[in-house]
Structure formats: C-alpha cells, structure tokens
Amino acid sequence: MxxxxxxxxxxxxxxxxxxxxxxxxxxxxxxxxxxxxxxxxxxxxxxxxxxxxxxxxxxPGLGLREREVATIAALCAMGTAQPQLKVHIEAGLNVGLSREEITEILMQMAVYAGFPAALNGLFAAREVFDARDAEPA
Structure with missing residues (x-):
C-alpha cells in the first residue's frame, strides 16, 4: 500500500x-x-x-503575531530601518495585528527608544495604513 x-x-x-x-x-x-x-x-x-x-x-514557541510585535518594536527602536519597519508593519497587519495594536507598540517605544524613534515609527505606520486604504477593495 x-x-x-x-x-x-x-x-x-x-x-x-x-x-x-x-x-x-x-x-x-x-x-x-x-x-x-x-x-x-x-x-x-x-x-x-x-x-x-x-x-x-x-x-515553535511564539505565534506570528507575537513575532511581529517583537520585530516591529525592534525595528522602530533601531531607528535606522524605515523600509524594513514598513514591511513588518504590513506583515503585522497580515498576521492579525490591528492598526490600534501597531500604534500602541510604536508609542511604547517612546519609553525605551525615545520620542524620535516612536515618531518615525508612527509616521511609517501612517504611510502603510494610508497605502492600504488607497488599495482597491
């Protein structure tokens, strides 16, 4: 058989x-x-x-949502990886993170990476969100 x-x-x-x-x-x-x-x-x-x-x-050990939370936070904190941050914000949305959750992750980075890193991360998120909104349904 x-x-x-x-x-x-x-x-x-x-x-x-x-x-x-x-x-x-x-x-x-x-x-x-x-x-x-x-x-x-x-x-x-x-x-x-x-x-x-x-x-x-x-x-095994972490789901894709958790991995993207960590990745978004790390890339934001680095402050030198805007293109990669945008890709992973998009990835976060793809694996089930909400826009609100991504915004909160980036705001949290103000405490540990500083306001400039958090601001840059939030602006990157806005670009990703705006691009998604502009896509045909």
Missing part, C-alpha cells in the same frame, strides 16, 4: 520553509525585497529566506 503525505515542516529545506513563511507573513512586500536582491546579492536573498524565515519565524 502506498501512503502519500504532505511534506512535514522538518522535511522541507530551510529555503523552502523560508520562502513559504515569507509569503505567508510579508506577501508581495517580502517577495519584492528578495527580487530586488537578485541582481546585486542573490546569495544574500537566499540567506534572508533561510535564516530569519526558514529557521527563526518557523520555530
């Missing part, structure tokens, strides 16, 4: 797990980042898929 099953997460390669996770989390924004690296650093695109998305995001 032949028994076929879907490939379990562990049997998938890091690259396959990462590509699937990136698509689920970041959608077209993540795909655009990978595509933008194709002509300058394709190996870096592979590393991006394998490590953060294939190894870290797919670990």
């Amino acid at each position: 032949t028994h076929q099953t879907q490939t379990p997460q562990l049997e998938m390669t890091r690259l396959e797990r990462g590509a699937r996770a990136l698509a689920d989390i970041d959608g077209s924004a993540g795909e655009a980042v990978v595509a933008a690296l194709a002509d300058i650093a394709p190996d870096f695109a592979t590393l991006l898929l394998e490590f953060p998305f294939g190894d870290i995001y797919t670990r």
Whole structure:
C-alpha cells in the first residue's frame, strides 16, 4: 500500500520553509525585497529566506503575531530601518495585528527608544495604513 503525505515542516529545506513563511507573513512586500536582491546579492536573498524565515519565524514557541510585535518594536527602536519597519508593519497587519495594536507598540517605544524613534515609527505606520486604504477593495 502506498501512503502519500504532505511534506512535514522538518522535511522541507530551510529555503523552502523560508520562502513559504515569507509569503505567508510579508506577501508581495517580502517577495519584492528578495527580487530586488537578485541582481546585486542573490546569495544574500537566499540567506534572508533561510535564516530569519526558514529557521527563526518557523520555530515553535511564539505565534506570528507575537513575532511581529517583537520585530516591529525592534525595528522602530533601531531607528535606522524605515523600509524594513514598513514591511513588518504590513506583515503585522497580515498576521492579525490591528492598526490600534501597531500604534500602541510604536508609542511604547517612546519609553525605551525615545520620542524620535516612536515618531518615525508612527509616521511609517501612517504611510502603510494610508497605502492600504488607497488599495482597491
């Protein structure tokens, strides 16, 4: 008797797990980042898929919502990663965070990262929210 099953997460390669996770989390924004690296650093695109998305995001222990809360907070606190912050604000929305929750996360950063970082994060969120509002239904 032949028994076929879907490939379990562990049997998938890091690259396959990462590509699937990136698509689920970041959608077209993540795909655009990978595509933008194709002509300058394709190996870096592979590393991006394998490590953060294939190894870290797919670990048990935290759900995607919690991982995006941490990522949004960290990128906001860094203050130097606006494009990545916007991608992860979008990802937060994709995995079920509300606009209000994202706004609160960014406001919380005023306490730990300072008002400039929180302001920049809030302005980035406004851009993402406005872009979503402008999309056809």
